[in-house]
Amino acid sequence: MRPTLDSYLGIHTQALALEAQRTEVLAANLANVDTPNYKARDLDFRAAMATAAAQDGQGGQGVGATLPLMSTQAGDLSGAGTLAQAGAGGVGAAGEAGGTASGAGAIDSSFLKYRVPLAPSLDGNTVDEQLEESAFAANSVRYQATLTFLNIKLRDLLTAISSS
DSSP: OOOOHHHHHTTHHHHHHHHHHHHHHHHHHHHTTTOTTOOOEEEOHHHHHHHHHHHTTSOTTSTTOOOOOOOSSTTOOOTTSSEEOTTGGGOOGGGOOSOOOTTGGGSOTTTEEEEOOSSOOTTSOOOOHHHHHHHHHHHHHHHHHHHHHHHHHHHHHHHHHHHO
16 A cells, blocks of 8 residues: 555644634634624634544544533533633624634634633623734744644655655
């Protein structure tokens, strides 16, 4: 069986796509920091990567996999303590002002979640600018790291091809 480029690059290609989608969602949050009734959203990156790994045949239920948290009420916090399932707690798509992030149609809605605000504003906006900027910066670092991993793998492949 001949290895394919996708199997050689591994999960990094899916990670890069998810990090790009998360960047769009976080940028939409920052763009709507002053929009009344805008509900901050985020991509559950860990769950999306576990699903991508399972679909890729790399066993998303391996070492470090966790069981899903069971909640008793719609207002319960998630396992991370910061995100609530979209539609839970009375916050649904109808309660969101300003629409969704550009290109958010490509994001699986089961991974797109609303943020539970630490201190919601009086106008109903749940965007915390400092939290969003921090998440955006951290996601940018992860995106660059993934690009570096892919670049190294492709450079190694090019070296192998050119040396033969």
